[in-house]
Structures are given as structure tokens and as C-alpha cells.
Amino acid sequence: MAASPGGAQPANPLIEARFFIPQPRAGSVPRRRLAQKLSAGTGTRLTLLSAPAGFGKSSLLAQWLEGEPDVAWLALTPAESEPSQFWRYFLAAVARIRPSATEAAASQLEATPAPDCIAISRTFVNALAVESRPFTLVLDDYHEVDGLEIGEGIAFLVDNLPPVMRLVIATRSDPPVALSRLRARGDICEIRVDDLRFTREEVGAFLSATMRLEVNDNGVASLESRTEGWPAGLQLAGLSLQGRDDLGAVIDSFGGDDRYIFDYLLDEVLAHQPPDVRQFLLYTSVLGRLNAGLCEAVSGCSGGQATLERLERDNLFVIPLDQKREWYRYHHLFAEVLQAAIGTAEPGRLSELHGRASAWYAAHGHTGEAIHHALAAGDIANAADLIETSWRAMDTSRHPATWLSWARQLPATELAARPVLNAGMAWALLSVGDLEQASMYLDAADAAAAEPAPVVADHTEFNVLAGVVASARAYLAQANGDARATIVHARRALDVLPATDRLRRGSPSALLGIAAWAVGDLEAAEAALADGVAARSDDSRYALPASYVLGLIQVGRGELDRAQRTYQRAIDVHGEATGQQLPGLADLHIGLADVSYERNELDAAEVALATSKELGNPAAGPHWSYRWLTLAARLAAARGDTDGAFALFDRAEEQYVRGPVPSVRPIGALRARLQLRHGNIQDAVAWVDRQTAGLDLLQPIEREFVDIVMAEIAVRRPGSRSGVPAITEKLEAIVSAASASSRIANLIEAGIVLAQAYDVAGDSARARQAVEDALTTGGQAGFIMPLVDGVQPLRSIIATLDPASPAAAYAATVLAEFGPGPFAPAASGAGLPEPLTPREIEVLGLVAGGMRNHEIAERLVISLATVKRHIANAYGKLGARNRVEAIDAARSLDIL
Amino acid sequence: MSEEKHQPGRYEIRVRGRLPGRWGAWFAGMSLTYETHSGETVLRGPVADQAALHGLLARFRDLGIPIVSVFELGSDSDPP
Incomplete structure (x- = not known):
């Protein structure tokens, strides 16, 4: 069998006969x-x-x-x-x-x-x-x-x-x-x-209605006691009585023989069949299911269909498995006793019959049954050949556990000599999460390949074995969090695999991409992932999660439009077009929401998140829930619902599952930054103090953002001035590294914090340059959110920018998000235990202007519930019970 | 599970009814003896391990033959 993927024949087809509801026999009791x-x-x-x-x-x-x-x-x-x-x-x-x-x-x-x-x-x-x-x-x-x-x-x-x-x-x-x-x-x-057990009445009814025999009461009683009401035994007895004139005498002879009744009666029945039917029955008894072609191949008798239909009509324990009378099976008991009979009559014959059955099944694409019969024939080498050549198709159709159950039936000596089979074992074990065993089989594959005469059935796989093994080693390394080793093995795999082998290059290029991303090389990461997605564009189960990763990398590079296209195309091709809800589809909608969020299109982000949630369970990948909760938290924070945001961050952290895909915005860092920006410096500092132990476990790309947040906390904690030079140095290093590798998202985040650091140190010229750079970069890439959040403490610096510069124009766009009003919490509402958010101030301003809630909702394009929440939050912070008190308090505190 | 060593042992399995001797091959080469007085067939012979024993018992189950008893004979009690 060819090991090519996506052929017309599925690797592991469901056997329809298993689902057939048997029909009651005509004349059954x-x-x-x-x-x-x-x-x-x-x-x-x-x-x-x-x-x-x-x-x-x-x-x-x-x-x-x-x-x-x-x-x-x-x-x-x-x-x-x-x-x-x-x-x-x-x-x-x-x-x-x-x-x-x-x-x-x-x-x-x-x-x-x-x-x-x-x-x-x-x-x-x-x-x-x-x-x-x-x-x-x-x-x-x-x-x-x-x-x-x-x-x-x-x-x-x-x-x-x-x-x-x-x-x-x-x-x-x-x-x-x-x-x-x-x-x-x-x-x-x-x-x-x-x-x-049949009662005596049922025995009588069975003999007359089903078997069409006229047996007197004594005969019925005698058969009942001899068979103990066992229906199968009774059916065989009925068969052996058919065509006999002297029913009474024959029944009496049953009573005189104490042999295992099925064995005894089967002899009787077989003795009365024509020789070709007898051979047909005996030879085909090794088959789990029967059809005409298979029976002819195994028994050597012609006229398979006619024989099957005759056996069914004659009550000879043949059961149809579909309406069309294509597939049948023997009653299990009947088949077992027939097999015992042939095993004793022609001891050598069984393995020959199993061998023929195996060949027929293999030729008809039923690999599982072909392997079963090859093993039953004792033909280990043939079974191993079948298992080896079925691996690629079983892997592509994602049945590694079934394939493993086949391969594990082989003796260790047979396995040891086969490099391709060992590589298959390794990949299958990786797929089921057994990393340790997988590593052993990779070594065994290398060892077997190094032998002078390795046993090979699948030469296509053998020719690319080095690439397949290197890909598996790359997978193993990334699963163990060793990105640098992943890159070495994945590069080797891509070196040795032919450029035209899109199927086998998919995995190492994706791994190379993820590893390159993890160490911060986004350009290589994007190229590798894009290659992988293009190569496996017909494999939704690969393309969905790979597209999500590709989009995240593109966001990291500042390519929001490109990321949006990546997500949308994957959704269109692998979701809309197929009508299937495959795992990873819901994650792509989180990706779309993320792009909207970065652009400060909060309503669009909310819609995309809602779509993702509606798709729900079947379409969600294993990392869906914490990804969704994290973005929902950031969205809530942007809407001014700080408490809701913290609650969502907590839930996200509970749901967090570590995986091979880096977490570029770790939940803890996002939460600490929110605490910082809402005046809760102690908790943010406490988070920094907890980080020391875990930092080494982070991948470099995760570490970069954590370092940026820790720097911002250090700059803004009270009495930070003495530490600022060291922090500034660190941020300069981050900015220059992020700039060199086009990690645009981190460059913007780091640039803003660097501007704050210069500002705190009193170096307003450099602060102005840094904020101008961040605004220019952000403006080119279309990022608004990181700036909205970050530029608040820098308003006085921004005011000094050249009004004609692109940075100043973009600053105006960003700052317009807040409408009129003061920006830095310290300047407005000093003395409040918890400062109002910009959005709360904006809403309150509109309230003071006499707008009704639904008008505010329309004006700001947010929901009515969100407006009410902002108002309630503002009242709470101002200690006000109603509009008038709130507006008075806000005015007296210079907030409005 | 304990570190039990599955040395091949010999077993005696009694089933109800008469099973002709030719069935011995089907039951992994065990010897078959019919006892007229009890109406039971006695199978004796080597059984590779517990898994093989269970396989043997499942075979009786699948043939609908009632099992009366199963004894371990020990490895040396019968000359091969």
C-alpha cells in the first residue's frame, strides 16, 4: 500500500457492518x-x-x-x-x-x-x-x-x-x-x-415454524432435555434432522451420545452437505465477516454469493450484515466449532487460509483485518510489512493509538530490524504524549538504519528516514521546552527532506517557526510558519492551529493587517467552507479579537470574542479557555471595568496550560501592569518580587515582555530615582534588540516605558525622542492600545512634540480616544483612593453635559450595560449617590 | 501488580460433557480424558502463563461449554 496521504481511501475506514441492526429471521420463535x-x-x-x-x-x-x-x-x-x-x-x-x-x-x-x-x-x-x-x-x-x-x-x-x-x-x-x-x-x-433457554413450548414452535420439521411431543421433550433449551444446539439438531425419514430414531440416537452436542451435531450436519459446501464452510470459518469475493479467494470455491444465500436460507448459521446481502458473518459459535474441526482435520490448513484472507483484505484496503489475519497465519514478516506501510496514512488521519496497538503485537526481534517501523513507533508515541518511549524508538530507528541490511517494506519512508527522525527529535525538544535544540533538529530535517516534500516538511517548518519565535527571531518564525501553512493547506487539523500561531507572530512583528488576513483566511477555508467545527477554529476568532483590540476597535473585538465563545467546545483548541479569558480581561480593562478585568485574569490563570506555543503576554505580567496603572503599586511590586525564581523557565520572547513590565513598575514605584539608570540601560538594550529583530509590538511597549524612565530621570530631550519613536512606530503599524495605555504619564512631553510631525498627529489620534479631560490620574482627582479611569471621566463628562445613558452608549458605540457600569464605578469612586453629587464631586476635584 | 514470575505451569481443567480427544489440538495441545462416572472431560497440560489460561477459559466460554473446575497441578507432577 502506498504511504501517500490524502489518497482516495481512508486509512482506517469505519466498517459499516458493525452498525447494522439485525433483522429477525422469518419464522423465528x-x-x-x-x-x-x-x-x-x-x-x-x-x-x-x-x-x-x-x-x-x-x-x-x-x-x-x-x-x-x-x-x-x-x-x-x-x-x-x-x-x-x-x-x-x-x-x-x-x-x-x-x-x-x-x-x-x-x-x-x-x-x-x-x-x-x-x-x-x-x-x-x-x-x-x-x-x-x-x-x-x-x-x-x-x-x-x-x-x-x-x-x-x-x-x-x-x-x-x-x-x-x-x-x-x-x-x-x-x-x-x-x-x-x-x-x-x-x-x-x-x-x-x-x-x-427455550421452554418446551418454544422448542416445539422452533422445530415446526423455523426448521419446518414435524416432531412429536416425545421428540420435542427429548430434544429439549438433550440441548437443555440451548437455541444454537437446537438449531443444529434441527439441521441434522432435515431430510431424514426416521426422525424418532435419529432423535433417540442424540440421547445416546453424550458428546459435546455442538461438536457431535456439527459432524452430523457436515456429513450431509455436498463436499464443496462442506469445504466452503470449513475454509471460510476463519473469517470474521464474509462476502462473495473474499469467500471465493479463501475457500477456492466459486459461486460465493449463491452459496452464502443458500446457507442463509437453510438456517446454516449465516447472518446478513447489511440490507443488500453483501456482507455476512457466521454465528460466532458455529465459526468457532468449524475452526476447531478444520484445525484437527487439516492442521496445516489454517495458516494458509489466514494468509489468503490477509492478502484479500490488504488488496481491498482493509489494513486492520489484513494485519489480524497475517498474525493469525503466523506470518510475522508480512504483518510487519503491512503495519510499516500503513503508518504514514494512519498518522495523517490521526489514528496513532490504533496503529500502535497493531505495532505492539509484533515481537521485539521483528521490530528491532526495521528502521521505518521504529520511526513510526516514535512518532505515534509522541502523538499520544509518551516522550520518553518515543526517544528510545528514535535511537532504535537510527541503530536499525545503520545496520548493513535493514529490513524495509516502505522504501518511500526509508528514503526520507533521516528527515523524519530529525523532525521527531525537533518535536521532542520543543515539547521539553528546549527551543535551541528544536532549531538544530528542525533545520537538519529541512536540510535533508526534499524541497518538494510538502507533507513531511510541514512539521519541522512549524517547529522551527515556533522555536524561532520563542527565541525572538520573528522573521524566521513567520517565514517557517507561513511555509508550513501553505504546504499543509489541505489539512485543516494542521492549518488551524498553525494559522493561529502565524497570526500571533505577525502581530508581534507589527503586521496587524497581515495577521487579520491570516486568521480570516484560515476561518474561511477551514471553517466556513468545510462546515466543520474543528479544534482551533474558535482560537482564530480570539486572534481576530486581538487584532481589533490592538487597534482599539473594542466593539469589533467584543464581537469576535463572542463568536469565539459561541463556537465553543468542539472548535476550541486545548489552550482556548485561558487565551479567551486573558483577552476578555484586557478588553474589560480597556472598557474601564477594572474589577471585572482582575477577576478574568484570575480565571485565565487558573485555566492556564503550558504548551509548546510561547505565551508572549504572560497573564501575571498583564495583571501586574494593570495594578500599577490603577495606582495599586504595592501589588505590582509584590508580583515583581515573586518573579525571580520563575524567570529562567520563560522562553526568551516571554521574558522580554515580563522585563518591560518589571521595568515600568520599577520606574513608577515611589523613590525609584536611584535605580533608574540601571533600568534605563536595560530598556535601551530591549529597544535596540526588538528594533533589530522587528519585534514591533514589544518595541512600542518598551519605547514608551523608556520614555517614562528618561522623564523620571529628568532627561526630557531623550524622553521626547523615545516617545516620538514609539508613536511613529505605533502609527505606522496601526497600534493604538499599547499607546493609549502607556502615554498617560507622558502628556506633558507629548505637548512639546513638533505639531507637524507624524508622531504628534498620531498622538492626537491616540489621545482623542479619551475625549476632553485630564489624563494623568495624579493631576486629576488627587485625593481619591481609587482614581477614575479615562473612560469613566469621559462618560461622566457626557452625563454632566446632560446626555441620557442610551445617548452616551450610542455616542461612544458601547453597550448600555457598559455605560451603566462606568457610571456606577465613577459614583463609587467619588462616593456619590446620584448624578448631582457625582458631578459636584468631580468638578470640585478638577476632574471635570 | 506483584512481580509474579509466570513460569509455565500444568493445569487440569474439568468441563461438563464429553469432548472428543481430537479437540486437544484446539486447546493448545492439552490431553483430553473423558470420565464416564462424572460425565466430565478432563483437560491436562502445560499452560504458558496466566494470559494463556484466561485465553483457554474464554475458549470454553465461547463454545458454551460449562467449566466445572480449574486446578494448578504444579510443574513436575506429570511427565510430559
Whole structure:
């Protein structure tokens, strides 16, 4: 199989047959007493059908649920015992009737390659809370997947399931839920082996209606006792009686033989089949599912479809898996006994049959089943080839956990000789977060590649192995926070990977970009990310988060328009056009809000944040919540809602998750600066004092902004004059470094603080130059917000700028944001415990001018609620109870 | 989980009913003996480890054959 991505065939397609709701057989025995028991169990937490093979669990459910519209069915096989596969099928089954209930959990599953079963289960249960129409989910053959992890997820589901969903589990072994507790509470509807045994009446009905045999009462009684009411045994008995004249005598002979009844009867049945049908049955018994072509390939018999249809008609334990009669399976018990029979009759044959099945599945793109049969055939090398050549497609379609479960079945000796397989193991382990193991397999890949004759199935991957391993090492380094090592490995990967290999260059160019950003080289960062986004433009799951990072870098470079285009294009291409809400889409709207915020377009920023929140969970990347809260806090501060801003910063900090993407505006620094600018110098200083220990952990780009904020605090704390020369020196260094590397956003922030430092030191010429530089740079880039916040203490300096200069013009634009009124809190409202914000002063001025609240809202293009909040805040700070008192107080304090 | 050493042990598994000797191959090469007086089949033989034992028991479960008892015989009690 080609290891090319994005081919026509998905790497790990869902097998539709798993979801097929079996239809009751024509002439099947109606099991009314059991159907009544099931119907009476509505409202219980769990419906459990627990009995050995062949007791008619699935048939009973098919009968009971026939014609019901709100039923989802999942027939499990060992292939779903790997948790991510299990939940993929589980959610796909429910999605057929209640798609909205599965979206959040499906997104979570997509985003977490190695899922926590309880977390997926919880997300699913939460989504059920808004479902109102009841439905039923059947998990058939649950024993096939029962393991610790899936069991925990199911137990959580049973404990927390809202009544809207009825969970039905059919299994040969009890699931790991607290059955005794459920029984004590009457919270379970349970059908066990003794319920499922055919009664004598049902035996009689089965023989006459289903098997079309005329058996007298003695015969019925004798068959009932010989089979102990076991439906599968009875069906086999019926088959062996067909075409016999002497039913009584044959039934008597059953009683005289105490062999395991299924084995005994199967011999009888097989003995009466034509030789080609006998061979067909025996040879195809190794197959988990059957279709005509596959059966012909495996059995060597022609006429597969006709044979399958004949077997179904003759009650020979063949069950259709779709309406079209394309796929079938044998009754599990029947297949198992047939396999035992062929295993003893022709011991060497089984591996040959599995080998043929593997080849057929591989040729038809069913990799998982091809691997299963290759392993069953004992053909380890072939299985390893299949696993190796499927890696790239499984990685691209994000099924690393499933692929790992395949690869882990291989013996260590087979693995050790295969460089590509080891590299695949490393990447898959990185994807599921196991960094330590991944590192070991990278070394093993290098070691295997260095051998004189490495075993290679996928030569395409082998030719680029050095690049693939270097990319993985770059990923590992960045995940460990070592940006410099990331750059070394990513550069090496890009050196050795062909320039045309867009797929494999995507990851190292993105990593190079993030690492370059982390160390402050924004130009290289932008180039690398832009390359990555362009190369993987058809892969939304890559392009969405990469576009967010690219936009942030562009903002850092002062390219607001370009950042806005980056975000908007990604939203258009990967959100609007696909109609999907993939993780990272909601983050892009935060990016748009950030661009508007920097331009001081607060309403647009608010709208973008609201859109981001509406998109919500499925579209949110893992870092969405603290990113959203941080910008919401900054927006609240800009609106003058300082208390709200602090509360939002606190929540953002709670939600913070460290990741490979740098946090260029760390939450703590933003909060400390807000404290400083609102006169709470002690708390800001306390933040500075807490930083010493953690500073070394910051990436250089994070450190730069923290240093700027710490400098501003140092400049503005009382009695700072003696420390100013050192601070000035530090800021000069930051300004020159940021200027050299075009870190425009930080250059503006640092320039303003530098101007303050010169001003405090009494060097007004340099202060004027610094503020002029910052205003010029900000004006060119269209940044308003950092200036609005920063220039307040510099008003007297700004007044001395040449009125004809671009800086003075831009200062006018920036200062116009405040309307008339004083700017520096010290000059106005001295004596207030908490100074009014510029916006509060502006609103109060309009109130004094006689405007009504809604008129103010219209004038300032803010919401009515925001106007009221500003007014309430202003009253509170002025100690006023009403308009008149507030205006009087403000006038007496020279605020108005 | 303890650091239990899974040395191959020998087991005796009793199931209800008569299972012909040819099934021995299907059950990982165990010997099969039918006891007329109890109506039970006795399987004896080596079992690689706990996982193999569970696999064996699941096979009885999947065939619908009732298990009567499972004994560990110890590694030397029967000559191979």
C-alpha cells in the first residue's frame, strides 16, 4: 500500500457492518415473555443480556427492537478493544440517530490520540443532558472489547447516564459495573442464561415454524432435555434432522451420545452437505465477516454469493450484515466449532487460509483485518510489512493509538530490524504524549538504519528516514521546552527532506517557526510558519492551529493587517467552507479579537470574542479557555471595568496550560501592569518580587515582555530615582534588540516605558525622542492600545512634540480616544483612593453635559450595560449617590 | 501488580460433557480424558502463563461449554 496521504481511501475506514441492526429471521420463535421483560425495564440504568454463546441474545434484541426508529446498534469485535477505536465506533453508532449528542466527544477524541475513557464518557454524558428524545444503544458482543480502560468508561456511563438513553449490553461475560448495587436499587433489567433457554413450548414452535420439521411431543421433550433449551444446539439438531425419514430414531440416537452436542451435531450436519459446501464452510470459518469475493479467494470455491444465500436460507448459521446481502458473518459459535474441526482435520490448513484472507483484505484496503489475519497465519514478516506501510496514512488521519496497538503485537526481534517501523513507533508515541518511549524508538530507528541490511517494506519512508527522525527529535525538544535544540533538529530535517516534500516538511517548518519565535527571531518564525501553512493547506487539523500561531507572530512583528488576513483566511477555508467545527477554529476568532483590540476597535473585538465563545467546545483548541479569558480581561480593562478585568485574569490563570506555543503576554505580567496603572503599586511590586525564581523557565520572547513590565513598575514605584539608570540601560538594550529583530509590538511597549524612565530621570530631550519613536512606530503599524495605555504619564512631553510631525498627529489620534479631560490620574482627582479611569471621566463628562445613558452608549458605540457600569464605578469612586453629587464631586476635584 | 514470575505451569481443567480427544489440538495441545462416572472431560497440560489460561477459559466460554473446575497441578507432577 502506498504511504501517500490524502489518497482516495481512508486509512482506517469505519466498517459499516458493525452498525447494522439485525433483522429477525422469518419464522423465528416469538419470545414474548422476554420482550415483555425488556419493555418493562424501560427507565433502568442498564439492560444486560449476559449468557454464553448461542443463547439467542442478538436474536431476542432484533425481535424486540424490530421497527423501532430510535435504535443504534454496535456489534463489537476484538478490533475495537483498543480504546480510541472503541469510542470512534461507539460515537459513530450513536451519531447515526443523534448526531448532536456525539459532536463534542468526537472532537475530543480527535484531539486526544490516546483517549481517557472516563473523560470521553463524561463529555458524551454531558451532551446527552440537552437531548430530549429517548433512544436506545445496543452494544452487542461487549465481551470482545472488555478491558480495564473501556470498562471504566462504560462503568462511568452506566453511573451517570440520563434516562434519555437506554443502554443495552449483550455479552458472554458480565461487564465491570457494580451489578449488585444496580440490582439492589432495581436499576437494572437483566436477562441471563436461564431466561434465554427455550421452554418446551418454544422448542416445539422452533422445530415446526423455523426448521419446518414435524416432531412429536416425545421428540420435542427429548430434544429439549438433550440441548437443555440451548437455541444454537437446537438449531443444529434441527439441521441434522432435515431430510431424514426416521426422525424418532435419529432423535433417540442424540440421547445416546453424550458428546459435546455442538461438536457431535456439527459432524452430523457436515456429513450431509455436498463436499464443496462442506469445504466452503470449513475454509471460510476463519473469517470474521464474509462476502462473495473474499469467500471465493479463501475457500477456492466459486459461486460465493449463491452459496452464502443458500446457507442463509437453510438456517446454516449465516447472518446478513447489511440490507443488500453483501456482507455476512457466521454465528460466532458455529465459526468457532468449524475452526476447531478444520484445525484437527487439516492442521496445516489454517495458516494458509489466514494468509489468503490477509492478502484479500490488504488488496481491498482493509489494513486492520489484513494485519489480524497475517498474525493469525503466523506470518510475522508480512504483518510487519503491512503495519510499516500503513503508518504514514494512519498518522495523517490521526489514528496513532490504533496503529500502535497493531505495532505492539509484533515481537521485539521483528521490530528491532526495521528502521521505518521504529520511526513510526516514535512518532505515534509522541502523538499520544509518551516522550520518553518515543526517544528510545528514535535511537532504535537510527541503530536499525545503520545496520548493513535493514529490513524495509516502505522504501518511500526509508528514503526520507533521516528527515523524519530529525523532525521527531525537533518535536521532542520543543515539547521539553528546549527551543535551541528544536532549531538544530528542525533545520537538519529541512536540510535533508526534499524541497518538494510538502507533507513531511510541514512539521519541522512549524517547529522551527515556533522555536524561532520563542527565541525572538520573528522573521524566521513567520517565514517557517507561513511555509508550513501553505504546504499543509489541505489539512485543516494542521492549518488551524498553525494559522493561529502565524497570526500571533505577525502581530508581534507589527503586521496587524497581515495577521487579520491570516486568521480570516484560515476561518474561511477551514471553517466556513468545510462546515466543520474543528479544534482551533474558535482560537482564530480570539486572534481576530486581538487584532481589533490592538487597534482599539473594542466593539469589533467584543464581537469576535463572542463568536469565539459561541463556537465553543468542539472548535476550541486545548489552550482556548485561558487565551479567551486573558483577552476578555484586557478588553474589560480597556472598557474601564477594572474589577471585572482582575477577576478574568484570575480565571485565565487558573485555566492556564503550558504548551509548546510561547505565551508572549504572560497573564501575571498583564495583571501586574494593570495594578500599577490603577495606582495599586504595592501589588505590582509584590508580583515583581515573586518573579525571580520563575524567570529562567520563560522562553526568551516571554521574558522580554515580563522585563518591560518589571521595568515600568520599577520606574513608577515611589523613590525609584536611584535605580533608574540601571533600568534605563536595560530598556535601551530591549529597544535596540526588538528594533533589530522587528519585534514591533514589544518595541512600542518598551519605547514608551523608556520614555517614562528618561522623564523620571529628568532627561526630557531623550524622553521626547523615545516617545516620538514609539508613536511613529505605533502609527505606522496601526497600534493604538499599547499607546493609549502607556502615554498617560507622558502628556506633558507629548505637548512639546513638533505639531507637524507624524508622531504628534498620531498622538492626537491616540489621545482623542479619551475625549476632553485630564489624563494623568495624579493631576486629576488627587485625593481619591481609587482614581477614575479615562473612560469613566469621559462618560461622566457626557452625563454632566446632560446626555441620557442610551445617548452616551450610542455616542461612544458601547453597550448600555457598559455605560451603566462606568457610571456606577465613577459614583463609587467619588462616593456619590446620584448624578448631582457625582458631578459636584468631580468638578470640585478638577476632574471635570 | 506483584512481580509474579509466570513460569509455565500444568493445569487440569474439568468441563461438563464429553469432548472428543481430537479437540486437544484446539486447546493448545492439552490431553483430553473423558470420565464416564462424572460425565466430565478432563483437560491436562502445560499452560504458558496466566494470559494463556484466561485465553483457554474464554475458549470454553465461547463454545458454551460449562467449566466445572480449574486446578494448578504444579510443574513436575506429570511427565510430559
